[in-house]
Amino acid sequence: MAFSGKVLALSGGVGGAKLCRGLTAVLNAEQLTIAANTGDDFDYWDLRICPDLDSVMYALADLNDEERGWGLRDETWRTLIAMRRLGGDEWFQIGDQDLATHMLRTQLLRAGHSLSAATKQIAAGLGVTHTLLPMSEQTVATKVSTDQGWLDFQQYFVRDKCQPEVRGLRFEGADTAQLNPLLKNVLQDDELAAIVVCPSNPFVSIDPILSLPDCVGLLKEASAPVIAVSPIIAGRAVKGPAAKMMRELDMPATALAVAEYYGDLLDGYVLDESDVEYSDDIVAMGIKVCVAPTLMTDLPSKTSLAERVLSFAASWDG
């Protein structure tokens, strides 16, 4: 297919990264901008770790480990094992190749470069040609309120394996952070033809982006339709704690509940074939629906979903 116009994708890590990979197969570098959540970012081993930026970057470079679901393919763990022997922190797993990403990023940030500039240099080094932006240059830290108290996101997600019961979330620093100006430019671009909310966790991947000042307003004012792809298929998240989190937050773990959660932010919603039953309810909310196979298991299925999303977006034209 040939899609004309520009596309902005809002993405978290794994699920979002898959659709982003599909979008890069269909759109050229000038057409696509990906804005990734940085609420999961944290410091570890004195390094700045940006899990979602890295997941997207690695997926775009076809270097990601599909089986493990995070990090790089053909990874080794020599430094981690050596660190363990020395008694250093080891609860967060950093592979040897992945480590170079974190080290170079941290060097660049310490040298005064912006996170956007550091991301650009590292992505270019990996051969990524499409534009990948952090949602903000400033630090926003997702905090999870649980039955065990407030936890930093990575403590909840990695250290505690999403086992604590979630009661709420807050995005520390989001009120004073600014939306990445480069992202703001894209949102105000007249050629913008689609805004894709990737099938990422709404609470911890997309909400941090939406929580930034002016973001929701700019999304609503943008010339392009806002189209979300459901991260829930037949009541389950493909990966990650989205469905568990929904139940803990007193929502049904359904694709419908996600559409209701995003509410009037959305112009369109892409629903998996197995969830076609929710179509009418979503249409009744004033949101156009596209039903498609949304499970992405390989490059053809990623590309195919990207094409469906873009065809759907094209239906707003004229």
Add this chain to the structure above:
Amino acid sequence: MAFSGKVLALSGGVGGAKLCRGLTAVLNAEQLTIAANTGDDFDYWDLRICPDLDSVMYALADLNDEERGWGLRDETWRTLIAMRRLGGDEWFQIGDQDLATHMLRTQLLRAGHSLSAATKQIAAGLGVTHTLLPMSEQTVATKVSTDQGWLDFQQYFVRDKCQPEVRGLRFEGADTAQLNPLLKNVLQDDELAAIVVCPSNPFVSIDPILSLPDCVGLLKEASAPVIAVSPIIAGRAVKGPAAKMMRELDMPATALAVAEYYGDLLDGYVLDESDVEYSDDIVAMGIKVCVAPTLMTDLPSKTSLAERVLSFAASWDG
């Protein structure tokens, strides 16, 4: 053999580390303190690298790569290769396991620990039981005056492979740094029975230690004899630029010239069998001589040389 009393060894990297390994085979943890040169230390990849401390530590843990002559055995280079792909610095080679050492040390230093404390934790993690101390807690940086101007030591040593012609050396910060107080305690210990100047490069490994305030005075006042082991065997350095440096500094590259260079600091000098011709000249300087096989190629030869040095030291008793 059973040597009674305490021993202090002053050491640089490879050659010194070999004799230190021999000393740890003969002396228990309470008897031996090793003070390593930190003039070679530098920052790279935003990490604090202490090459001589690490060479000694790895040698003591039997984890050093004897063949390569530096770093850890069974090392891999995955992070370095990934860093190269990203366009980061790569002139200094850090292996994946070695990296954990530099990362943990840097973390500990940033958290406010002293270099002695960081060294102690890392050495303990590697199973080292003998005491290894940096010569100072403060930064001293060896600078090399060459036909190409002043160079940082690692630029000269690693990046430029010791090819520039050396005209002189200075130890930046040595005038305001302090001798490690823990090392000072050892020097003032009445039970100190031998001070061993390891077969390390006199100019870039031992001189930085000697350049620290009070160091030479304390060595001379110490109750124990100061015994150097020649780093030159039959006119050649076993490894490293010592012989080349001597010629460039207008000295003959001989074991005799090293003894003359140390001069009245020495009470005893251990000379290789192949250099027995210099014995009389050295004795004439008022320095006792011990002739021994000094080439250390395996643990037995390291242990054997350590035993010879300690027997020699014992000859000062009563």
